[in-house]
Structures are given as C-alpha cells and as structure tokens.
Amino acid sequence: MRAIVGMLVGIVAAVAAIMAVGLVCGLFFTMEVPTDPIQNAEATAAALGSAPLGAQILLVLSWFAGGFAGAAAAKWVARISWPGWVVAGGLALLLATTFLAPLPMWMQALAVLGPLVGGLLADLLVRGSARGPAADARA
Secondary structure, X not given: OHXXXXXXXXXXXXXXXXXXXXXXXXXXXXXXXXXXXXXXXXXXXXXXXXXXXXXXXXXXXXXXXXXXXXXXXHHHHHOOOHHHHHHHHHHHHHHHHHHHOOOOHHHHHHHHHHHHHHHHHHHHHOOOOOOOHHHHHHO
C-alpha cells in the first residue's frame, strides 16, 4: 500500500516540479503557444521548436526536475526505490511522444533521458528503507 501511495505522491510531485520550472521559464521567455494546445498540436510543436534556446533548455530542465522530484517523493514515501523508477519511467515514456513533434533532436533525446537521469539521481540521494542486509552493511 505504501508503494501505491508513494507513486501517487511522486506523480503529483513530478507535475508540480514541471509546472514550477515552466512558470520560471515563462517569466524569462514568452512564446506564442495556442490557447488550446491539444486541439492545435502543430502550432504548439512549432512554437516549442522555434522557441529561444534558453526556453528550450529550461523546458528540458523541467523534465529532469519532474523525474527527480517524482522519484524522490515516491521513494521517500514508499521507502523502497521501485515506485520512484515507475514514476520516472512513466514520465520518460510519456515524454517519448516528443518524437512525434518537430522538435530539435537533442530535445527529443533529453525528453526521455532527463526524467531517467533525474530518477537515478533521486534514487542515489534519497534514503530508502533502513531494513535489510544492505542497510546492515552500511551501519
């Protein structure tokens, strides 16, 4: 049960981190994104592809931050690492749809790698359960 709650908390944390970095990006860069980006996907992809380099870098950073925050929160709540990997992997799979958009290739690659690297960093930095033989060896 703790793992399921951890995944749900991780998803909320990932979305919040992506939105927070996106809001910071919006303070520095303005982009002409349609009011309904889902119905007008071509114009949205064109706006992201022609955005300034700084905005593109902040967008990629938001994907990394989402993977990190989501995996860290999931691991912290669940006290085991696999719920964090589910969140980071799910985010990477979701962002793999950027291969369908006319974005620069480096953005498409980092859309998948960013959340996974963020998840790896979270897995290394956030302490999991204090039980088990590995925990006994560290003590």
